[in-house]
Amino acid sequence: MPTPPQGHLVTTVHSTQTVTIEIDGEIVARSERPVVLYETGLPIRYYLPPDDVELTRFEPTDTHTTCPFKGEASYWTYQGNGGTGPRTDVAWAYTDPIDSVPDIAGHLCFYDTVARITVEGEPPAPPA
Incomplete structure (x- = not known):
């Protein structure tokens, strides 16, 4: 994997x-x-940890991308709720992220352009 540019932090x-x-409309x-x-x-x-995601509503896709700062991502399609159809590649995860971000291994992240993401509470400060 290529060396990340100087000054880029994750x-x-x-x-x-x-x-x-x-x-x-479905949580x-x-x-x-x-x-x-x-x-x-x-x-x-x-x-989010996979145990906190309703994985029965998602199917893995063949989509994969590579990020020099996190590794190779795999994607999931939301299968739809009742009358709504599937939405392709709405979530991604790094099954085996690079060594600098081991905490995200297997956790899912969602595109805020497709999903409504509601966060209660203040985010923790980033590490110094």
């Missing part, structure tokens, strides 16, 4: 915030133990 912090994920995840990821130039991301 850090994680365990949190006790309550994070709720809703897609098409598909709720966690009180997210891993908060801070990355230079990007918004805060919340990675």
